[in-house]
Amino acid sequence: MTLHPELERANSRGRPRQFDPDEALTAAMRVFWEHGYAGASISILVKAMGLNRGSLYATFGDKEALFHRVMELYEREKTAYMMDALDQPTARGVAERLFRGTLALQTNSDNPKGSMGIVHSVSHAPGDEAIRTFVMERSNFWREKLIDRMIEAQRQGDFPSTIDAKSLALSLKASSDGLLVAAGTGASAAELSGIVSIFLATWPGK
Amino acid sequence: MTLHPELERANSRGRPRQFDPDEALTAAMRVFWEHGYAGASISILVKAMGLNRGSLYATFGDKEALFHRVMELYEREKTAYMMDALDQPTARGVAERLFRGTLALQTNSDNPKGSMGIVHSVSHAPGDEAIRTFVMERSNFWREKLIDRMIEAQRQGDFPSTIDAKSLALSLKASSDGLLVAAGTGASAAELSGIVSIFLATWPGK
């Protein structure tokens, strides 16, 4: 793992790049999203990104560094709704925003199906431990935020005190993950919407 | 992909095996469960199974055939509770049996964490399409059974007619999958139990 060189260098000297780094990164995100880290070979990546091996390593560092860049982009462009959800005024609002965001993400035909996070969280392939650790850190960060938010919601009386706030948070995360699994394994938009309807209909409190 | 030879051949002639095929298969199941199909290299498998490459191929056929054998064993020994759940008298009973079974499976310290099915369902690595298709067929079979069961439950008045039976079935599957994801990504037994409590507390009807 190396520190990556700057993407935008504003060079004046030297032969100019024949590819756009941002477009290449977007293409790489799609490849990792569709195929997973292990399945995204350098050969597939360079073809999709429109550059050659040398340029990939010179611009982005090695495969792991490229993946880190891709995850940044993924979280900024695709899963920002997860942090947004925490700002909703009630626990139900958080759940609703979370589910609707997932629905929108998975229904958008431009996006590959399923979640980049989950794919890499559940895979224990040798050689991918570092990747799994990296993804899990992000996932755990989000998990803690959600627990804190539900504890706060309980203080505000959003749901009965008989319900354990942490468990509610974890069940919300599990439901969201289950929805993403369904999306990644071929469920239709109508089916996903139906699942969300049930989740929201059975949500306890306001 | 080749047709596998018989596991138990009752040979009298020839050099006897120095390993037990059933034990070897159980060891292979653990490896696939922990590392996934792509991550379970032949080198890792033969070491865990206590035989050499030649014997593996002679006894079980190629890697894909071995995986099929492993999935048979996995479903027979580990996930039988899923089909059992369908026999419960009410919709709530189905959900309860399903969740309790998942809890028991994931809490048993002899078992690797997470679900073999989900790991291979969400992985789109090139070269694993056949594996993914195979696993998805099993998953879809179970899915259809669950939908039929919830339609029947609605006819019997287990939950209000305002609820869409198919969506309830899919949400139950999503919840179960989410629980398995949680289990596979390090959730404690107490946390898993808490999630199940929420799921059951919010289950609609009897």
Add this chain to the structure above:
DNA sequence: TTAATTATTGACCGTTCGTTCTAAATATAT
């Protein structure tokens, strides 16, 4: 005892993997 049969062992095959490297191409600064 001999022939036939089956299992074990480890070398070996071609392919693909991530990564590196060298030579050629293309730009700017002087």
Add this chain to the structure above:
DNA sequence: ATATATTTAGAACGAACGGTCAATAATTAA
């Protein structure tokens, strides 16, 4: 023009992959 800087292109690297094979060992049938 010439030197310097950067990218491109593709060959090449060692390691690991799934899979095969010939030689040897161990057993039973004749």
